[in-house]
Amino acid sequence: QVQLVQSGGEVKKPGASVKVSCKASGYSFTKYGINWVRQAPGQGLEWMGWVSSHNGNTDYAQRFQGRVTVTTDTSTRTVYMELRSLTSDDTAIYYCARTNSFAGNNRPWFSDYWGQGTLLIVSS
Amino acid sequence: DIQLTQSPSSLSASVGDRVTITCRASQTISGFLNWYQQIPGKAPKLLIYGTSTLQIGVPSRFSGSESGTDFTLTISSLQPEDFATYYCQQTYNSPDTFGQGTKLEIK
Numbered sequence: 001q002v003q004l005v006q007s008g009g010e011v012k013k014p015g016a017s018v019k020v021s022c023k024a025s026g027y028s029f030t031k032y033g034i035n036w037v038r039q040a041p042g043q044g045l046e047w048m049g050w051v052s053s054h055n056g057n058t059d060y061a062q063r064f065q066g067r068v069t070v071t072t073d074t075s076t077r078t079v080y081m082e083l084r085s086l087t088s089d090d091t092a093i094y095y096c097a098r099t100n101s102f103a104g105n106n107r108p109w110f111s112d113y114w115g116q117g118t119l120l121i122v123s124s
Numbered sequence: 125d126i127q128l129t130q131s132p133s134s135l136s137a138s139v140g141d142r143v144t145i146t147c148r149a150s151q152t153i154s155g156f157l158n159w160y161q162q163i164p165g166k167a168p169k170l171l172i173y174g175t176s177t178l179q180i181g182v183p184s185r186f187s188g189s190e191s192g193t194d195f196t197l198t199i200s201s202l203q204p205e206d207f208a209t210y211y212c213q214q215t216y217n218s219p220d221t222f223g224q225g226t227k228l229e230i231k
C-alpha cells in the first residue's frame with residue numbers, strides 16, 4: 001500500500017535551518033510528484049512547493065522562494081524539504097503529499113496520499 | 125494568486141442532516157478543484173478531485189458540483205465521523221491555494 005513516512009519532530013532556534021524527509025513506498029516513485037504543505041497551529045493549509053520525482057523539477061510558492069529547497073533521492077525513494085532562516089512564524093506541522101496529475105507529470109493535480117506530518121517548533 | 129473563499133467558516137449540524145459547503149474561486153480554474161477532510165490531529169484526507177470525482181473508498185454520501193467559479197461539497201446524510209474541517213484546493217495555477225476551511229461541528 002502507498003505510504004509516506006516523514007521524519008520526526010524538530011525544535012530549532014530562530015535563524016537555523018531544518019531538513020524534513022519523506023520516504024515513499026508502495027508505488028512507482030518516479031511517476032508522481034511530492035507536494036509540501038504546512039499548517040500553523042489552529043490555522044489552515046498552506047502550499048509551500050512541489051518536486052517532480054521524475055526529473056527533479058521544482059515549483060515553489062513565491063513567499064518561500066530563496067528560503068526553501070525541495071530535493072528528491074530516487075535511490076532511497078526519499079524527498080527532502082529544507083527550510084532556512086527560521087522564525088517563530090515557521091512553527092507548524094509540515095506535510096508531504098503525493099501529487100497525482102490529471103495529465104502528464106505536472107499540474108493540475110490532487111494529493112491522494114499524505115505523510116503523517118512533522119511538527120517543527122521554532123523557539124529561542 | 126487564485127483566491128478560494130469558503131462559506132460558511134463554521135457550521136453546526138446534526139447526524140442525518142444534509143450539508144452544503146461552498147468554495148468560490150477568484151477566477152476560472154477549469155474544474156480543477158479538490159476537497160479534503162481533516163480530523164483534528166490527523167493529516168488531510170482527499171475526498172473529491174476534479175470537482176466531482178470521488179476518491180476511492182470515500183462514501184457516496186459525499187458529492188461535488190460546480191457552477192462557473194462556484195464549487196459545492198455536499199454531504200447527503202451526516203454521519204458522526206463526518207464532523208471535521210473541510211478544505212477546498214485549486215491546482216490549476218501555481219501556487220496551489222486552499223480555502224480557509226469550514227469547521228463542521230455537532231449541533
